[in-house]
Amino acid sequence: MSQHEIDDIERAMRLSLLDLCGKGKNKNENEPSYDEDRDLAEAIKASLRSPGASSSSRQKQRVCDVCDAIIKNTHPPDQIPVCSEIWNQKVCPSHLQDGTPECCSCRKLKTKYVTYINLGDGRLICDECYSTAIFTTQQCEPLVDICLEFFNNGLQIQIGKHDFHVSMVDEFEMARLSGRGGAGLQTLIDQIPHPDSLVLGKTMSYGPPLISITSFSRRGNSIITAKQQHLTYGSPLRIAIAFGLPKVMTGAILAHEMMHAWFRLRGIRTGQLELKVEEGMCQVIGRKWLEWLECLEAQDRKTSSAITEHAQFQRNLIETYKYAVDMHSSYEYGHGFREAKWAVEKYKLHRTIDHILTYRKLPE
Ligand SMILES: [Zn+2]
Ligand SMILES: [Zn+2]
Ligand SMILES: [Zn+2]
Incomplete structure (x- = not known):
């Protein structure tokens, strides 16, 4: 990958993080909030990438959304799954390989209280995706x-x-x-x-x-x-x-x-x-x-x-x-x-x- 492409990906990630904060949608050029947004996005990105370095003990003790155990190992920085990146679902890395059902649409892993529907051809879909x-x-x-x-x-x-x-x-x-x-x-x-x-x-x-x-x-x-x-x-x-x-x-x-x-x-x-x-x-x-x-x-x-x-x-x-x-x-x-x-x-x-x-x- 060229530096240009890496920059593009970085920019795309930053934008989607801004979106996650409910900001970045604001197209008003007069709003001087971009630097704050960027700082916030950088902070979130940093915490996504190195949870161990975070000062928050709650984050260190984060309970897995799938199995309720305290998450011991974290995802390597370059393998943050879609469910964490977009949906703020925190899971043990093992669930990505241990057969925990994954919605074929939104990519969220199945948690206890969510219904997953079997499409009958090998795919499962969560009830929220199913609704439309x-x-x-x-x-x-x-x-x-x-x-x-x-x-x-x-x-x-x-x-x-x-x-x-x-x-x-x-x-x-x-x-x-x-x-x-x-x-x-x-x-x-x-x-x-x-x-x-x-x-x-x-x-x-x-x-x-x-x-x-x-x-x-x-x-x-x-x-x-x-x-x-x-x-x-x-x-x-x-x-x-x-x-x-x-x-x-x-x-x-x-x-x-x-x-x-x-x-x-x-x-x-x-x-x-x-x-x-x-x-x-x-x-x-x-x-x-x-x-x-x-x-x-x-x-x-x-x-x-x-x-x-x-x-x-x-x-x-x-x-x-x-x-x-x-x-x-x-x-x-x-x-x-x-x-x-x-x-x-x-x-x-x-x-x-x-x-x-x-x-x-x-x-x-
Ligand atoms: Zn777990
Ligand atoms: Zn094609
Ligand atoms: Zn879904």
């Missing part, structure tokens, strides 16, 4: 319209309603579509897969009909789905999205996939772009969706002064997904994203994608 989750292809239709609005008006990237067709699918179908075959399915059933290892969306220009989720019901803490083979007419491009995720995350996945679809519509076939360039660019668009939602929510907040618990949850959820994009460790999604983001910051979005269309690579 999208399950069926039909339920997703209004969100497709919002994403179209985001592309056509927000980004000024033109894409039509009939250029692609979206289906909600489970992880079994996603594994089949991704060619991960039977071994992958067994792994899904046997153990809870780590969110980073899941495929959450896929765009296809050809292939077999999709098995999509048409209805669902909840029995106890398990989801039972009904599926149907989905024949699409007219749309050459099909987008499959993992079912059962909150609206904001489903939208981010959809925005990412719609960018793949846009490349196909502009004549770039699968594999013609270096994977890092295409995935990196799609991650940039997925992240822009999250920023767009944040702006919309900020506008809503102007009209109502009280921040409800649900609104705060939504804000943390957006932070979680942004964090996941920023901190992705893979070459294609992580490094690819940081390179594409750098190009978009330097040349703006439209010049960057025009350059990709013409030269099949990012501008330098």
Whole structure:
């Protein structure tokens, strides 16, 4: 990683910490509070990184949110989990590996009093994420319209309603579509897969009909789905999205996939772009969706002064997904994203994608 990229990550972390303090949202340039905010953010960052050095004995004696034991070992500074960073959930490092259920959406570890719902395909989701989750292809239709609005008006990237067709699918179908075959399915059933290892969306220009989720019901803490083979007419491009995720995350996945679809519509076939360039660019668009939602929510907040618990949850959820994009460790999604983001910051979005269309690579 270059120093420039490290600086970017540092800045992103600082900003998300500012957000955690409920500050940093204040765009008023006349407010002279930035230095205080920064000091506060630095203090929080320092305490996150070296809890042992903190003067607070309460922090030294912090009880684990999962097992109620006093946390003996702390996370190494470079491995602070998402649940600690965004949700202020303090856990023993061992729970990240000992099979403690992790919500596949918000990444919080399961604590005693929170219900986790089994999506039936190896994934578990907490009840708060469940409350806005999208399950069926039909339920997703209004969100497709919002994403179209985001592309056509927000980004000024033109894409039509009939250029692609979206289906909600489970992880079994996603594994089949991704060619991960039977071994992958067994792994899904046997153990809870780590969110980073899941495929959450896929765009296809050809292939077999999709098995999509048409209805669902909840029995106890398990989801039972009904599926149907989905024949699409007219749309050459099909987008499959993992079912059962909150609206904001489903939208981010959809925005990412719609960018793949846009490349196909502009004549770039699968594999013609270096994977890092295409995935990196799609991650940039997925992240822009999250920023767009944040702006919309900020506008809503102007009209109502009280921040409800649900609104705060939504804000943390957006932070979680942004964090996941920023901190992705893979070459294609992580490094690819940081390179594409750098190009978009330097040349703006439209010049960057025009350059990709013409030269099949990012501008330098
Ligand atoms: Zn514990
Ligand atoms: Zn959750
Ligand atoms: Zn992708």
